Amino acid sequence: MSITVRFFASVRERVGKEREAIDCAGISNVADVWRQSTRVAMPDNLLAAINMEYARPDQPVRDGDEVAFFPPVTGGAP
């Protein structure tokens, strides 16, 4: 019964970890996952995804989900 949490780019460096599994007890949404995993406040410009779809902080998470946190994206080219 766990949720896989992943961190990318500057968010990964800030929280000091890349991936972990957390117990889903007491966790109902994306913001709960962030709090449980990092113990720090959510940055304003943080983006999140559940199972590779962009998600809002209040979006529900379920056992087995992969929840990712990352900064605004900078792909492509000028």
Added chain:
Amino acid sequence: MTVRLLAEAFDPWREIVHHQEAQSALAGKFGATTVFVGTLRDFNQDRAVRAMTLEHYAPMTQKHLERVAAEASSRWPIADLLVIHRYGELSPNDPIVCVAVWAERREAAFAACRYVIDELKTRAPFWKQEQTPQGRRWVAPEPKAE
């Protein structure tokens, strides 16, 4: 419709020729081809850039690039679309991204090409880290183009 993510340097012009030759169904069916190629500069925001690391969230990147490409295919009458995006270590002058669109007419080819490059910049989970003489820095997103 093809979306590829590459860890190694690529030649977009060669890829376009190969793609077009391999798609035999395309022959005779298109009158317009548009291409966008984005290349790494050796400067950005008043700093020299020695190298860049392009990090991404692999399966999510593939999924969202494919979705953007599918949206372009459904919005405009196009015959084919090729998207190639680099990740990993890049040097100045390395192509970063290539979007090519084949269509019967140029309006659809231009519009679909522009749509794909504009949308992927804000939706595909890539992050650029530049290596400059002053050290490494994460690149902040640019303001959305008008």
